[in-house]
Amino acid sequence: MKEFKAESKRLLEMMINSIYTHREIFLRELISNASDAIDKLYFRSLTDQTVGLSREDFRIHLTPDKEARTLTITDNGIGMSKEELENNLGTIARSGSLSFKKENDTGDDVNIIGQFGVGFYSAFMVAKEVEVISKAFGSGEAWRWNSTGAEGYDIVPAQREQAGTTIILHIKDNTEEDNYDEFLDQYRLSDLVKRYSDYIRYPIQMEMSRSRKKEDSDEYETVTETETLNTMIPLWRKNKNEVTTEEYNEFYKSKFMDYEDPLLVIHTKTEGTATYDALLFVPGRAPYDYYSKDYEKGLQLYSSGVLIMDKCADLLPDCFSFVRGLVDSQDLSLNISREMLQHDRQLRLIARSLEKKIKAELLKLLQNDREKYETFWKQFGRQIKFGLYEGFGANKDLLQDLVLFHSSAENKLVTLEEYVSRMKEDQKQIFYACGESIARVEHLPQTELVREKGYEILYLTEDVDEFCLKMLHSFQDKEFKNVSDGDLNLESEEEKKASQQQTEENKDLLSFLKESLGDKVKEVRISHRLKTNPVCITSEGGLSLEMEKVLNAMPSGEAGKIKAERVLELNYDHPVFSVLSKLYESDQEKLKDYAEVLYDQALLIEGLPVEDPVAYTNKVCRLISEK
Numbered sequence: 001m002k003e004f005k006a007e008s009k010r011l012l013e014m015m016i017n018s019i020y021t022h023r024e025i026f027l028r029e030l031i032s033n034a035s036d037a038i039d040k041l042y043f044r045s046l047t048d049q050t051v052g053l054s055r056e057d058f059r060i061h062l063t064p065d066k067e068a069r070t071l072t073i074t075d076n077g078i079g080m081s082k083e084e085l086e087n088n089l090g091t092i093a094r095s096g097s098l099s100f101k102k103e104n105d106t107g108d109d110v111n112i113i114g115q116f117g118v119g120f121y122s123a124f125m126v127a128k129e130v131e132v133i134s135k136a137f138g139s140g141e142a143w144r145w146n147s148t149g150a151e152g153y154d155i156v157p158a159q160r161e162q163a164g165t166t167i168i169l170h171i172k173d174n175t176e177e178d179n180y181d182e183f184l185d186q187y188r189l190s191d192l193v194k195r196y197s198d199y200i201r202y203p204i205q206m207e208m209s210r211s212r213k214k215e216d217s218d219e220y221e222t223v224t225e226t227e228t229l230n231t232m233i234p235l236w237r238k239n240k241n242e243v244t245t246e247e248y249n250e251f252y253k254s255k256f257m258d259y260e261d262p263l264l265v266i267h268t269k270t271e272g273t274a275t276y277d278a279l280l281f282v283p284g285r286a287p288y289d290y291y292s293k294d295y296e297k298g299l300q301l302y303s304s305g306v307l308i309m310d311k312c313a314d315l316l317p318d319c320f321s322f323v324r325g326l327v328d329s330q331d332l333s334l335n336i337s338r339e340m341l342q343h344d345r346q347l348r349l350i351a352r353s354l355e356k357k358i359k360a361e362l363l364k365l366l367q368n369d370r371e372k373y374e375t376f377w378k379q380f381g382r383q384i385k386f387g388l389y390e391g392f393g394a395n396k397d398l399l400q401d402l403v404l405f406h407s408s409a410e411n412k413l414v415t416l417e418e419y420v421s422r423m424k425e426d427q428k429q430i431f432y433a434c435g436e437s438i439a440r441v442e443h444l445p446q447t448e449l450v451r452e453k454g455y456e457i458l459y460l461t462e463d464v465d466e467f468c469l470k471m472l473h474s475f476q477d478k479e480f481k482n483v484s485d486g487d488l489n490l491e492s493e494e495e496k497k498a499s500q501q502q503t504e505e506n507k508d509l510l511s512f513l514k515e516s517l518g519d520k521v522k523e524v525r526i527s528h529r530l531k532t533n534p535v536c537i538t539s540e541g542g543l544s545l546e547m548e549k550v551l552n553a554m555p556s557g558e559a560g561k562i563k564a565e566r567v568l569e570l571n572y573d574h575p576v577f578s579v580l581s582k583l584y585e586s587d588q589e590k591l592k593d594y595a596e597v598l599y600d601q602a603l604l605i606e607g608l609p610v611e612d613p614v615a616y617t618n619k620v621c622r623l624i625s626e627k
Contacts, residue, residue, distance in 0.1 A: 134166070510525065
């Protein structure tokens, strides 16, 4: 028996015990090696007529034997000589495929999957002994390589008629923790082929035993038929004009277990710095767990039709985590397990390219099919807005053209571009108002002045909305302005002078009201934003009233501790103000009750909680009952 070199022995032990996270991928590795061997012979057949095989003649065959506890993988590829067995299997991490790729310009017709020469040894995760019987094309000799693991290997003469390789795995016995019988079950093997190797370009075949009803009889019989387990031709490798909408829909529903057709299909092929095929889908409905921590994003990642990762999260930014689909690249260099990428730079290039493509397709949908885009927005718009908020606005340029908000002018969803295009010449800001619903926002007293000026207002009804606009700060050099901010700067010079005069004349009343309310408000002032309502609450500083509500609702244990700088504004032209003025002269104790009632009413209008509902209702009842 020949021993592996010390370095190879340690590497083999490490591979068997820790390199591969899922032992089932051994089958993927061995099938990929078989496909590589066939690719080499097919490449040779293009210039060597003595090969005598056409592309349709190549195949890979699986044979499980439960009684003998063996699994055999056979191919009719290029085969290996004794020297190649020694070099490729006797020296771990030496790859015949990589050497072939370097020595031959294979072009697009032949793609060599394996490059690092260690995938073969994943067989030892499930096998206690591995035999390889191989005959190189053009050779009259066959050889048998045999090993039971890290101890070493033997190479002896063998018999084989045709060129190719047969790998016989002697499957391990079951233990209390591990069930190795699954790798002898034809249906389990079929599932693994469909999962990992469905798009290998050559037929992967196996004898499948099935029960069927006998003709002219109620009895059943067991028949064995050779079945091709893989589909071979990936849908994403076809030209878009060769694929029907029905084919896309059926592929999506079967591949990603959805009962609804996708809302949008993105089929793209890119060459250059990032070369890949991608088939992406935007679902018609958000998964039930989409907005929960249990949802796992990611695209299936293939290398030349071989599944590498079921969910590669690095291919999608969080803002587009709703996208499902797959990416297949021939350029990805894989590490020894094909489960982790050696050069993540290439992955980042693909991710950036996909990001731009997804945005472009969503913009196209927005421009060409508004109804369908709004359907998308209702399902996933919240995620787009989260994307704008996260990263301190890092995704501003990517996402700002995709967001929609309800408009006071249009009474429907509009883009920021549409809002700005309708702005009046004298309008300097993009106005918005926050509330629990459109109906609540429409009745906010703070909107009255903005409406009077004829300015459009965006209605923000989700908790993330204002945070999103704060991160954007502006759009096309127009700053966002909350109608509840302390100063909207919409008054004319005459209005400002009148406001200053009224404030001066009533400064003692305003000071008294502020003292009555204590630290509940920063200031009480006369307002010119109010037209029909007697009172409202506004805020000063960077924290708005809506942000206060959202932050206090978070499960952080800080509920009620976060407060905006509140300002109570009074309508000078409303009858209530006259009553307050008279009470200041005649009954300041009652005026204190009025102040607190008006403050609580302003809270209720804003959707903020009243600190003491019982005290509030008692004051209202007392004031009503007094003559």
